[in-house]
Amino acid sequence: MSNPITLNINGKKRQITVRPAATLLDTLRLRLGLTGSKPGCLNGDCGACTVLMDGVPMKSCLMLAVEGEGKEITTIEGLINTPIQKAFIEKFAFQCGYCTPGFLMNCHALVYTEPNASDERIKDWLESNICRCTGYREIEEAVISVLNTVKGTH
Amino acid sequence: MISFDFEYFKPKTIQETIHLFHSLVTKKKTPLYYSGGTEIITLGRLNLVYTDAVIDINALPEYHTxxxxxxxxxxxxxxxxxxxxxxxxxxxxxxxxxxxxxxxxxxxxxxxxxxxxxxxxxxxxxxxxxxxxxxxxxxxxxxxxxxxxxxxxxxxxxxxxxxxxxxxxxxxxLDLPFVSMKRRQQWNVGYPLVTICALKKDEEVRMAFSGVCPFPFRSVEMEDVFNDKSYSLEDRVRRSLQYLPKPVLNDVEGSSEYRIFVLQHTILDALQKLEGGPNV
The missing domain is CATH 3.30.465.10 (Uridine Diphospho-n-acetylenolpyruvylglucosamine Reductase; domain 3)
Known part of the structure; x- marks a missing residue:
């Protein structure tokens, strides 16, 4: 029981056949070799598998691959030299790195969606992801530093 | 990974959707409607939900407006x-x-x-x-x-x-004075010990609850007590608890005694805010 689908991932069209029951996360990792999105809780709690769907963060463990048809999907592999990636390095916003792809996707969407985000809004967005190494403070500082840069250029 | 297989349908009209459901049942299938889908995926992965036919209703006009x-x-x-x-x-x-x-x-x-x-x-x-x-x-x-x-x-x-x-x-x-309070055991994300929503209409308070019992509810009997101003605020809250539906949850989020304690104080806070003035 499989369906042929076309997924637009990181600007490239990928034609595959999937079980309708396959999650987007499993499809990305096991069928398309895009292993940057991480399996964590597989229950929509930890955010390690976050991808962007038409620019909106989504937990790919909570999506069927068939739902991705007709959408622009961005995974961590599609994020190259973005301000938030540089800020994560500059602010030491990771340790073991397992949660980092999910955080980066969420934070990237945050700085583009809400360039004037308040501290409260930043906290609200960051509550979608769990990190067991850092104290979150460095991640928050990375987001704030990008927001300040964006504000400075306007 | 979801261990069972299902067929996937995405109808375009309400009529088509309903007829599809009934035709699948006639074929001895177990169809489920799929909206956000988060429960079907998470509970399906644990074999707590089963379906062999998913009807995705997200293509229906006005379903997202x-x-x-x-x-x-x-x-x-x-x-x-x-x-x-x-x-x-x-x-x-x-x-x-x-x-x-x-x-x-x-x-x-x-x-x-x-x-x-x-x-x-x-x-x-x-x-x-x-x-x-x-x-x-x-x-x-x-x-x-x-x-x-x-x-x-x-x-x-x-x-x-x-x-x-x-x-x-x-x-x-839409613009009536309201209160919405969620009290958890800890942290900012997670299931509630008590969630209360209340609004004031025509000087009377209405209130509904989640997290107290294994179902959300509104109790007209409790509202009658909340709105009986012949008693003090504390007495109204205490008297209202006799109309609390059963059972009160007793689980890892909190014991039933603790939940009632938190409920009592949350109702008190809600009433104090709503009775504090017309523009809460």
């Missing part, structure tokens, strides 16, 4: 909790859904999915219970509207093959 019509706010059941929060057409509803799950999950969870879900908190229903909303139910012979307090009793009462299509809220309720 928020609009005003003939004195009502009309919200499609497929609207995400994030959209309800950001468009903010009904501040009590927006505030309440903004506390459900986390922001990224709320991009996927639909309003209708939360109301109809198996996970019993269903907090999105609380503002609708106290604003006497109407539920638009898609049935075999078309869309019918019912007062929520007639079709939601602990959980939504749907006939096989019917589904929640939209929600109508009388515009006169």
């Amino acid at each position: 928020i609009r005003f019509s003939e004195g009502y706010l009309v919200i499609g059941a497929g609207v995400s909790l994030t959209k309800v929060e950001e468009e903010n057409p009904f501040p009590l509803l927006s505030k309440t859904v903004s506390e459900i799950a986390d922001r990224t999950a709320r991009n996927k969870i639909s309003l209708g999915g939360n109301i109809c879900g198996d996970i019993f908190y269903r907090e999105a229903v609380l503002p609708l219970l106290i604003s006497d909303s109407l539920l638009g139910i898609a049935e075999i012979d078309g869309l019918h509207y019912y007062p929520i307090n007639k079709v939601f009793n602990r959980e939504i009462q749907l006939q096989k093959g019917d589904f929640l299509f939209n929600i109508l809220i009388d515009q006169t309720y």
Whole structure:
């Protein structure tokens, strides 16, 4: 029981056949070799598998691959030299790195969606992801530093 | 990974959707409607939900729209909790859904999915219970509207093959003074010990609860006690608890005694805020 689908991932069209029951996360990792999105809780709690769907963060463990048809999907592999990636390095916003792809996707969407985000809004967005190494403070500082840069250029 | 296989359908009209459901049942299938899909995926992975035919209803026109019509706010059941929060057409509803799950999950969870879900908190229903909303139910012979307090009793009462299509809220309720409070054991994300939604209409307080019992509820008996000003505020709260439905939850989030303690204080806080003035 499989369906042929076309997924637009990181600007490239990928034609595959999937079980309708396959999650987007499993499809990305096991069928398309895009292993940057991480399996964590597989229950929509930890955010390690976050991808962007038409620019909106989504937990790919909570999506069927068939739902991705007709959408622009961005995974961590599609994020190259973005301000938030540089800020994560500059602010030491990771340790073991397992949660980092999910955080980066969420934070990237945050700085583009809400360039004037308040501290409260930043906290609200960051509550979608769990990190067991850092104290979150460095991640928050990375987001704030990008927001300040964006504000400075306007 | 979901261990069982299912067929996947994405119909374009309500009529097509309902007929598809019934034709699948005739073929001895076990179809499920798919809105946000978060429960089907998470519970399906644990074999707590089974289906061999998923009917994705997200292509239905107006299933994702928020609009005003003939004195009502009309919200499609497929609207995400994030959209309800950001468009903010009904501040009590927006505030309440903004506390459900986390922001990224709320991009996927639909309003209708939360109301109809198996996970019993269903907090999105609380503002609708106290604003006497109407539920638009898609049935075999078309869309019918019912007062929520007639079709939601602990959980939504749907006939096989019917589904929640939209929600109508009388515009006169949208700007009433309200309180929405969620009390957890700890942290900012997670299930509640107690969630209370209350609003004041015609100087009377209405209140609905989640997290106290294994179902959300509104109690007219408790409201009668809250609004009997011949007693002190503390007495009203204490007396109202005799009408609390049973059972009170007793689980890892909190013992039943602790829940009642938190409930009592949360009701007190809500009443103090609502009785403090007309523009809370």
